[in-house]
Amino acid sequence: MAGPVLEMRSIVKTFPGVKALSDVTLTVRQGEVHAICGENGAGKSTLMKVLSGVHPHGTYEGDILFEGEIVSFKDIRASEQHGIVIIHQELALVPFLSIAENIFLGNEHASGGFINWNETLKHATELLRRVGLSDHPETRITDIGVGKQQLVEIAKALSKKVKLLILDEPTAALNDEDSGKLLDLILELKKQGITSIIISHKLNEIRRVADSVTILRDGKSIETLDVKAPETTEDRIISGMVGRDLDHRFPDRTPYEGETDAAPALEIRNWTVHHPIDQTRKVVDDVSIHVRRGEIVGIAGLMGAGRTELAMSVFGRTYGRHAGGQVFKDGKEIRTKSVAEAVEHGIAYVTEDRKHYGLNLIDNINRNISLTALNKVAKRGVVDEHEERKVAERFRKSMNIKAPTVFETVGRLSGGNQQKVVLSKWIFAGPEVLILDEPTRGIDVGAKYEIYTVIDQLAAEGKAVVFISSELPELLGMCDRIYTMAAGRLTGEVPRAEATQEVLMRQMTKDKEVTR
Structure with a gap:
């Protein structure tokens, strides 16, 4: 068995009012695909941001060893120089630049202040072939789909001589076909000697590509399991993620028995x-x-x-x-x-794209919840801030939104907690009909169960x-x-x-x- 290429020892990361990581330990072997899973807010993305230098050395406690040596990254560029490249869930591509320009952005083939376009296009074509893309390197990013954009990000990582590739929810926005292609590529890169860390909520994908899985819960590393072992079932992983057995993935529901002749x-x-x-x-x-x-x-x-x-x-x-x-x-x-x-x-509509259409990410929980029905917290056209805060606090508790206060910026919340804010916003509006479009996309099984319970309760109250x-x-x-x-x-x-x-x-x- 290959030795470790990465060790993260006793990592602690604190933000104002919350300890995001508490004594987390992670070991990744050379040449493996290592999955990290856990509920939303468990600390998965924060841990990878510590590793990649997004949260620089000095802002966390603990040690990182890469290829046997202690490293301290002050920024992303420093980690990339060591061959560690992270691809975030929100892709970092410039839509109106070409594929080639995006691949080498900040890492241009240039001399004397001039870009060598022949060399750029030649190298870009080689990288695109390596990730299975036949598109011309001069094609604009805005003219290709999200699945291909994800492959461009991997091509960009390969251009930086990647040794450890980190993928944060890489298939969250992809359809089944594009997801399959991406997972196949991860396995192909493994054959080429590239080690990968994949963060995913999709347990079937973890079982398909990963060799090991580390489970995080409440900012702590719980255990690392051999994915190929017979005892590492989906239920076993879920139990580690949520801290309890989920005998039923969905709340017990009495089938609808209302009046079928009513309008x-x-x-x-x-x-x-x-x-x-x-x-x-x-x-x-x-x-x-x-x-x-x-x-x-x-x-x-x-x-x-x-x-x-x-x-x-x-x-x-x-x-x-x-x-x-x-x-x-x-x-x-x-x-x-x-x-x-x-x-x-x-009528209320909970959009599938909560970040763009469902929430104001730069505002707090308090304001987001009240937006759909300001008249309910206003007197003579002026918002009663005390009443607004009471409403938000009520939803924070009833929906189990994990945030220190209702004044936490929504953009800082995990995906599952953001979805709870979206639901709270529309429930506060008092609709009789709710249209829920992919209400649990991109969130973990524990948060899913909580949202299912809310939906079931709404139906029990007579909502359609x-x-x-x-x-x-x-x-x-x-x-x-x-x-x-x-x-x-x-x-x-x-x-x-x-x-x-x-x-x-x-x-x-x-x-x-x-x-x-």
Whole structure:
């Protein structure tokens, strides 16, 4: 067995009001793929930022040994000079520069102040071939998909003679096909002698590519497991992450037994939407769905099926060009031509992109929660800050938002806690219909269970819930009925009792011409 290439010993990192890492130890062997997992807020990303110099030497306690020598990095450039390269979850590419320019940004092939473009393009082409990309190196980053952008980041790392590659949630924004390509590349780089550390919530991916997994919980290293050992099951890893056995991944739910002859809380009839740029293309094509009070209704579909486009276009026409269809609330037709109109009719939409559309990342928890219903905390048009703080504090406790105070900046929270703030914001608005678009994307199993419990409670209170998810087990575990979509069209409606992953996948892959 190869010896350690990296040792992190007794790492302690403190931020104002919180100890993010407490006596963390990590050992990574030469040439392995080492996974790090834990709940949101467990300290995974903070530990990697300490390793890569984002949090420089002197701002933490403990020692880092790389290739047998103690190292102290003052910044990222210092760690990269040793061959340690980190790829963050939020990609650090300049969209309007070319692939080649991005690969060598800050590390240009230049002499006498002039860039050698022939050498740049030649070297970039070699690196792109190495990561399996056939795109021309002069292609702009904005003109390629997120999956290819992730590969460009790896090509950029390879240009720096990487020895230890750190990937923070590398597949969080990728579809299944792109995720598979990326995981295959990590295994290929392993054959080339490159050691990798991968942070991921996706346990199936960890089992596919990792040799070892270190579990963090509450800022502490709990244990390191051999992924290939028979006893290292997903349940075993989950137990280490959350500190308890999760006998059930989903809360016990009594199936919907409400009145089926009453008018639905929300009904969408013959809804059609054209693409915002290519207006000859239908992204939602004659879709009709409904959801009753107390019911959780799922929408399943592969990438490009039109699920998010349907949700956004219904919620204030925030996507595409509406070409037809009606929305009914409790049997009465309503207008939802703007977000304000949708909210006024008691409809809330929790976006799949919480960072861009769901939250104000530079403001605090307090302000984010009150934004959707300022009238509830205002007197004569002036916000009552004391009342606003009471509301935020109530949600911080009831939703178990892990933050020292409600004045913590939302951008500093983990993904799971950010999602709880988004849910709190819309629950505070008092909606009767909630459209949840990938509400647990990118968060750990412990935080997922808490959010599932909140959703289940909302349905028990008589709210109507539309649940969009790419995770079929999640839909099967939470929903009373599940609609399936493909290529913008509705392809099926499956009751809970008949729903299996096989049945849903069959419906999701039907030809787009199949009608209801």
